[in-house]
Amino acid sequence: MNLPTQAASALEAFQAVGSWEQRARMLMQWGERLPALADEDKVDANLVQGCESLVWLVGRLESDHWQFAASSDARMIRGLVALLLARVNGLSSAQLQVVDLPDWFNQLGLSRQLSPSRSNGLNAVLQRMRTLSQTQN
Structure with a gap:
């Protein structure tokens, strides 16, 4: 399966750094670059159940391809979520159903x-992304 452009560049960047410390720093930077969610989107209805943070x-669906935005109160989670968004943004609903999360973070060395x-x-x-994609098809 072809990776979205942002995912491919993330993979390249993470595989290029050798040490765990460098990867952790890069993870934080990804989290800092995550665009802020509007306050009106930070409502209970958009809160993901099952997260400690x-x-x-x-x-939203744009021409049959999903675009997600997310935010978190935890720095490390923000970085991980940013990398998840890089992996899934631009996918169709069908492609979204088969994303292998452990494999993706394994490839990133995380x-x-x-x-x-x-x-x-x-x-x-x-799961929440998949649910959204199934309800809006």
């Missing part, structure tokens, strides 16, 4: 960063 998610609670939280975000 607060994560808000909104999505599996170590995925504690069980973070992994569960990211899975909850992906």
Whole structure:
């Protein structure tokens, strides 16, 4: 499966750095670059259930391709969510259903960063994306 452009550049960047510290720093930078969500989007209806941190998610379908935006109160989660968005933005609903989250973070060399609670939280975000994509088809 072809990666969206932003995902391909993320993969290239993360694979180019050798040390875990550099990857962690890059992860934080991705989180800082995540566009801010509008206050009106930070409502309970957009809160992802199943995350220990607060994560808000909104999505819209544009010409059969999904565009998601998200925000989190936790820096590390913001970075992980930014990388998840890079992986899924621009996908069709069908492509969204088959995204392999563990494989994606493994390719980025960030599996170590995925504690069980973070992994569960990211899975909850992906599930929410899939649910949104099924309800708006």
